[in-house]
Amino acid sequence: MRSFLSLSSPFLWAVLAAAQYAIYQPKNQVIYGGTYLHLTASTTAAPAFTNAAAYDPTVLNPPAVPNPPIPTSVPIQLQSSGVSSNVSAPVNGAFMGISIEMSVANQVLGKNSSLLQVAFLNLMSNLVERAGWVQVRVGGNSQESAELVSSLPNGTMLAKDVNNTSGPTSTPPLIYTLDLLYTMGNISKLTNTHWYLGIPFIDAQNVSLAIVEHGQTILGSNLLGFQAGNEPDLYAAHGHRPSTYSQFDYFGEIGTLVQQVANDSAISNKNNLFIVPSIQVTWTPESVWNTGIVSSYSNSLYALAVERYPDDNCAALYPSLGAPQNPQDIFINYLQHNASTGLVSSYVNSSAFAQQNGKPFIMFETNTASCSGFPGISNSFGAALWALDWSMTMAYNNFTAALFHVGGQNAYYNLFTPPPSNQTKYGAEWTVGPVYYSALVMAEVLGPHNASQVSDITQNINTPIYAIYENGAPTKLALFNFVTDPTGASTYNAVISIGGGSTGQSNATPSQVQVKYLLADSVSSKGNFTWAGQTLGAALKSDGRLNGTLNVTTVQCDQSANTCSIPVPAPAFALVFLTSGSLQAVSPSSTVTFPTSATTNTGSNIYIDPSMLATAYGHSGMENIRGATSPGSLSGASTLHTTLSGALAIFVSALGAVVVAWRW
Template sequence: MLSLLVLSGLASVGVAAVNVSIPLSPPENSQPLSPTLVSFSLEQDRWPDWVGIDSRNDFTHHALVRLASLTGVPTKIRVGANSEDHTFWSPTVTVNEDEFPPADTITPYPEATKITVGDKYYTLSRWLPRGTHMTWGVNLGADNATNAANMAASIVKAFKSAVVKASGVVLDYIEIGNEADLYKNNGLRPKNWTVEEYVQDWISIAGPVAEAAGIQDTRGAVSLQGAAFAGQGFTPREIFALGILDSTPGKAISIISQHQYSAAFCNGGDFPLTSFMNKTYVRGNLTHFIPDIAAATEQGFPYILGETNSIACHGAPGVSNTAGAALWTIDYTLQAATLGIAELFFHEGIGFKYNFIQPIALNRSTIDGSPLDPPQPPHVQPLFYGGLVLNTLVGRIGHSRIVELDVGDDNVSGYAAYERGRVVRAVFVNLHAWLASTAGERPSVHIDLGFARGTGAAEDAFWSGGREARARRLVVEHADDVANLTWAGRSFERSSDVSPTGSKDEERIVLSQGLDLRSTEAVLLVF
């Protein structure tokens, strides 16, 4: 799925130069930049490991609070995914009982094939940071309306309980079924199952779910999340045309979700990191959603990637777990935002290669399943640094806007963020892969900055007082490194509570002189 591309000559030169113009006020094509742009999707089977049972998982909590401190808002959490359609509620189970297939070298941490849960399972939501908003998935794959309704009733019961209400954690949506367009491939429906049959099937299950949850339309505190398809197998445009929104439960849909991965590692394979870190490839994996974004917007729905990450089936070694993937995360997420995608829910599991964090100790390798003795303690992975950069760009105001900058280099992406009508931050990402095996001098791109002035007072004030900017760098030794990144001079890998170690390092950039950006590096400017 990934093709090796020849990158633009930088390996043989020391410094290339580009001119970049930054509008001082948001252009007409700017898009809202949500404070929960970076959110998380969690597998249902090991949800208790993520948050804790009788007490909270402190590592998860510290990591989520660290990200929230940059935007003032906790990341949203969706619990569901593949194990969503293998979950059954039981009145005799307290928390959960899981049945797992054997691990292997390709999938060292497989999802459970059956999860049986009780009421306490959903009340564990209280261990998330205060103010977290959640989406919970219920089982459509089993085609069992009673089970789906029981799950929904238990979810709503949990969020009405005193302990969850006191925690400040909020339920926004119930999702009915995960990636139903793949059911005909995974045995949950016949091989000839169609989108027309999906719509009728969804309505037959969603009706009892909505009734059990007390959901009548979109005006209540909780509504339904629609679609949740695996890319383009089925599309929102198709189900809208088939009348899903005119059905009784369809009137309770208030948001549209689709899923996206850039490749798949389900059967193994060799994925070159150098091709993954590529502007053209990133954009090609997102632009095919534009018609669905438009269709959702026309209906008045926010559009999200309710599950996404680098390479499906838990990620590929040497790609998903690397520093290069952290840079990919920045470009991928911001490119999605410029297309009108409100939030991206990066998928996480226990022991998945593409995790932002590993929330519990691991006793076998995520790469090949070999035993780890001693176990590897909870830790952040490279993508967490991408989240730090992204949330810093988003900021704390809650209603910033974003625009992509025209950068005349095949490897360098740029974006600007706006608050109260003026530019406040910009980020540049150099996706040229500097590998541990690369010989020669590490190349750089020199970015000469210009500013497109308007006539507003705020713009003139910026121009007269904004001759310098503060710069924070995401520094990476090699794109294929799996650790030892720093953000603004600090590491987040060396503490048990995700607190930074090292001295904060900010540069002062004279705007008229521009800045240098090395291969496999990102820089964020604060004006």
């Protein structure tokens, strides 16, 4: 049963009128004035479905234990204060964001602005509770020819012309309505999500600026910027530009875009709008900077960006490209630290260039491999460890954000995947991939203070290590073990000393530290991932909420020796909280989650006491409640859009956004 948060249901009006907020109870129950509404789902057996890439069962063999073996004791000496070298600039907690291919936005975000995907809200809420906010890009190849239309049949907000695809990824041209932007606005009101959008750049001489005009109006401060061209270095190869198309042609097209914006009276904010150049690898970033694009259009640019996947699986999809790679042969490439340091080396000059020009530097699209990833790699525990290491490597090298891509059912690498449409009415839910766990962990690594500085202090390519500082003092350690060794022989102990030793400072190792572990049986595992003892469930079983008992391990330190020894299993990731405040900052006392308010299953039934319903309907007395969107209310929530008669009041209390649940 596909679950949505309905923002236009009369019944939801009834429940909200009776209670200021509702606390979600066990699945398939709703609390209403102290009375449960028991919801009955269909018991019909689900039909078989073809295993799409998102559910591919391929399991690889983990790489062999290294020979020579990794050290089992790793000394880590940290200064207690005053650290100013070998650290990144301060990084915000929402560093690891999400890129959603525009063509699947209606599957991921919601059917429309009145029916939001509950699991997506929960997944975003998890990140917001730890980092304070989350950044999401809606775009990709499918943005390049997207066209705004006034309406689509049956309240649809997005449609694809699958008979007119183009490019090596067979991208379908899109049409969409303003309801897509209202959907994004409603999500922002509930989860503090901020957005990047893409300008359709297929015809750079006559760019449609409708998405800029309406995006600013509808999304307001939740709008971050607009991508001006997605991978323009591949335009010629994709048939979108002549074979002679160059960096200087792109420079000229940005100039044309800037002039069009200047002449468009419907665009209120004309500065700090665009993200450029978002190239892959055909052009170097330096070759674009050398055109003068930043100095010429600085006032119009929000950020500089690139896109990069470490590999591609395109030959598996398009035989004309040659023999496909064997995932087993390249699995090891994702499980050594030099993979990330080698990949980032192409961007060290550019991150410094961005800093010099006062612009964010964003990895605007990345994941394990282009063309949807590799079976057995992209959906394995190894991918979770790789994505974490890649993210921390980028943060250390002064990227300001990294957006990991989500495609459709045909992608192996998705952070999360809605269920196939033919399974929703039989209880199938979302599938949360390993890279979402990376995003969850990364939010805790950096925290909500926007002050974390990352230092790479790795000693062995199989066991990356990062120290996290705030204001020159260490707050956390991030410890990896890429090795799979069920014998336990490759577990290592990180022996931490703060102050003392060669630092010239007094001993400062605390009496104890807390540790959270990201665990699975093997780097090749396809499920049973846990973060601090909690999991997001098996394939087709997640509603976006963490389940299980939170397990934060307390490790006693030896202050007489000024050491603290942290075991790191093979495989695992361990986040060591060196101060109680660093743990508290990412430990929400309560997490706002979003229970189901509507589903696509018309076969379910619901019993409601008629006397409750008779007295509950309406919105009397709500005219002055903040958060309501009813005429005459005091709400300033102009982006909380309603599409049907009668508006929804979402109450906001100290606990956060308020929702109730029901199913039809």
